[in-house]
Amino acid sequence: MGKCEGYLLLSDLDGTLLSRDGTISARNREAIATFVAEGGRFGIATGRAHYSTTSLTKGLAINSPIVVFNGSGIYDTLTGDFLQTECFSLAALRDLLAETMAAFPDIEVLLFERHRVAMLTDCFWLAHMPEQERPYFQRVGIDAVGDVIFKVVFTADVALVSRVRAYLEQHPFRRKIDLMLASDSCLELLPLGVTKGSGLRMLARRLGIAPEKTMAIGDYENDAEMLRTAGISAAPANATEEIRALADLVVAHHQEGAVADFLEKVFA
Numbered sequence: 001m002g003k004c005e006g007y008l009l010l011s012d013l014d015g016t017l018l019s020r021d022g023t024i025s026a027r028n029r030e031a032i033a034t035f036v037a038e039g040g041r042f043g044i045a046t047g048r049a050h051y052s053t054t055s056l057t058k059g060l061a062i063n064s065p066i067v068v069f070n071g072s073g074i075y076d077t078l079t080g081d082f083l084q085t086e087c088f089s090l091a092a093l094r095d096l097l098a099e100t101m102a103a104f105p106d107i108e109v110l111l112f113e114r115h116r117v118a119m120l121t122d123c124f125w126l127a128h129m130p131e132q133e134r135p136y137f138q139r140v141g142i143d144a145v146g147d148v149i150f151k152v153v154f155t156a157d158v159a160l161v162s163r164v165r166a167y168l169e170q171h172p173f174r175r176k177i178d179l180m181l182a183s184d185s186c187l188e189l190l191p192l193g194v195t196k197g198s199g200l201r202m203l204a205r206r207l208g209i210a211p212e213k214t215m216a217i218g219d220y221e222n223d224a225e226m227l228r229t230a231g232i233s234a235a236p237a238n239a240t241e242e243i244r245a246l247a248d249l250v251v252a253h254h255q256e257g258a259v260a261d262f263l264e265k266v267f268a
Contacts, residue, residue: 003267005039008064008209010200010226011259012218013046013056016236019255022130024060031260035267036061041207043067045196045216045226047182049112050075052133064207067199069112069150070180070222072190074199084202086194088149094142096173097152104164110153111145118145123155152189153182161187181221188222197225217262219243219254234262
């Protein structure tokens with residue numbers, strides 16, 4: 001039995017496992033491979049879609065299902081199937097979207113479906129998107145959207161996103177949704193109770209991992225519930241002040257192998 005037997009580690013991607021150029025360092029790859037070889041279970045917990053996540057993590061020693069869409073999907077990379085989904089219906093969101101877009105006509109709105117991102121407005125993201133991901137982003141009208149929506153994303157400058165968040169915090173629909181920032185300019189809506197933390201709990205139960213042997217690392221607000229849930233939590237040095245204060249350990253900057261540093265500190 002390896003020294004990592006019975007442990008589950010979930011890592012955030014952007015600002016945590018990935019370097020600024022979207023790659024995974026050799027240090028992180030080697031540390032994760034060693035963790036898995038010693039009996040550990042390793043997976044990803046991200047706001048990204050499954051197709052984006054699997055593209056970015058090719059060749060990585062992932063041996064656990066992954067948490068995608070910030071918790072609204074649990075995806076098995078081996079079978080290519082979702083093990084669990086917690087989604088919105090378009091009918092439930094239609095009025096909220098219309099009201100928010102009328103109140104803030106400059107807000108950019110994206111609806112994450114199973115196999116595409118439906119853009120209800122033009123989106124500055126598209127110009128900076130890797131070429132292989134651009135086909136998933138499609139400009140459509142609301143009536144062309146399907147009835148299974150994993151999450152809603154509002155993007156704009158920081159000031160406008162802050163105003164939209166304040167508006168939604170007071171909206172009657174607030175009791176049915178969770179709001180979280182994925183970045184200063186990206187506000188996400190998820191079904192109530194759906195977070196990376198709920199994804200971690202589900203995976204631990206499915207894999208038979210004791211709560212105290214669950215591990216998580218992340219850098220931003222959308223990682224907070226996952227860090228609170230984990231038996232052992234870490235934040236890279238570049239994480240927000242609030243996330244660093246929440247974590248059990250503060251480890252190396254994401255440019256310097258944060259995930260590897262976390263594993264070395266726990267299993268030295």
